[in-house]
Amino acid sequence: MIDDYLTGFSYPFRGLGLIRRRGIRPLVVVPFLLNTVIFAGAIVLAAIYLNTTLEALLPAWLEWLIWPLFVLAVLAVFFFGFTLLANLAGAPFNGLLAARLETQLSGVAPESGLSWAREAGTAIVNELRKLIYISLRALPLLLLFLIPGVQLLAPLVWLAFGAWMLALEYADAPMGNHGLGFRDARRLLAQRPALALGFGSAMLILTLVPVLNFVAMPAGVAGATAMWVERLRSSTAG
Template identity: 40%
Template sequence: MLDAFSALSRGTRLVYTPGLRRYVFLPILANLVVYAAMLSYVLTHFGGWLDGWMAMVPGWLDWLSWLIWPLFVLSLGLIVFFSFTLVTQLIAAPFYGLLAEKVEREVTGRPPLDDRGLARTAIDALGRELVKLGYILPRMLLLFVIGWIPVINLIAPVLWLLFSAWMMAVTYLDYPMDNNKVPFADMRRRLAARRWPTLTYGGWVMLITWVPLANLFLLPGAVAGAVLMWEDHYRALTPDIAPARR
């Protein structure tokens, strides 16, 4: 079966072929604007956030400051990563939904079950993004709270990393599934039933998003890679393959 890295590399090559590359320029431009704005904001405020967080460390843990400081930096970086990802995905979702549709037609020779134009794709994609936000944000809030609890917050970076990979999988693998009329709850069941491919794919996409500037050009490949993963790992699964996870 196709592994996550192969899907991403093939998908990236695919979206820059003559028939598909015209669908990637608008999301790249939109993400570039958001990237510049958020980077400027983070560089301005990051030091203050870190100082405030370190001030909450109890005195009896001062001897662990050499470990706590980098863990806090990692946690803050992951929070910024989540915020950037959510904003850019909300903006780029209509374009990515259309790109996933075109990639599926190119790869399989057939259109997805829900073959839509740009206007309907944009409206439906925004609605689906709101559903994703309703799923992701409460879990982000819980992890954020954990990050402020002394001692327990030492495991927060690990939890953020795992959830980051899962969130990336949910975000990108949902594009081909939405185009094929897979309900959101069913999509989550399918991802859980193929947990290893799901987490490895999400992990690779997460690494891509951390590559400054280059990520703007690689993320459309993640959309195409999601289509390849859908065809190879998830399409054949039945809706009752696993219980829904809340």
């Protein structure tokens, strides 16, 4: 399990190198620009509302105990939400990036049997389904921050949930190129939970680190594509 976690953790950082490959760089431009605009907005909003949010939700007697973890969790809420928006806007381009990189890594171009226009439409529909899926689960989890005592565990629960959802978010790009939907992604990653949580944990780091968060989306797509080729694709055989 630990090996799976560490392997999954490595893929987003491998993605940082993969997006610099010849033939891949041009496909990174649009996701990079989208991330730059959206995450710049997230940074501004986080700076404005973070202190107010913490003072409202965190009792004074807990500040010294879980302040750093709570700050991290609140920032994750901000940037996770903006990540979903960035991926919704960039879904058609992410599919192209994943397809081009998979062809380089495996030597075989993915075939979904759909035209590019239909693939782009399917990708957007999948993103909307993910938004609904995430919202139905995220809102109850956020309420944990308001329950005395449970507040101690709430940041850890949220960070684990965020890691899981980021794994689902980025794995969808290469899987979608093979005609697999969001439900398929959940099923395949549920078979390798440590791998998925490792990947998502690394994506949380990329999302929260200044400068790196601007390339988090293309790096995540690239890393997820490598993970699909090397670890997950065989699970769909037969």
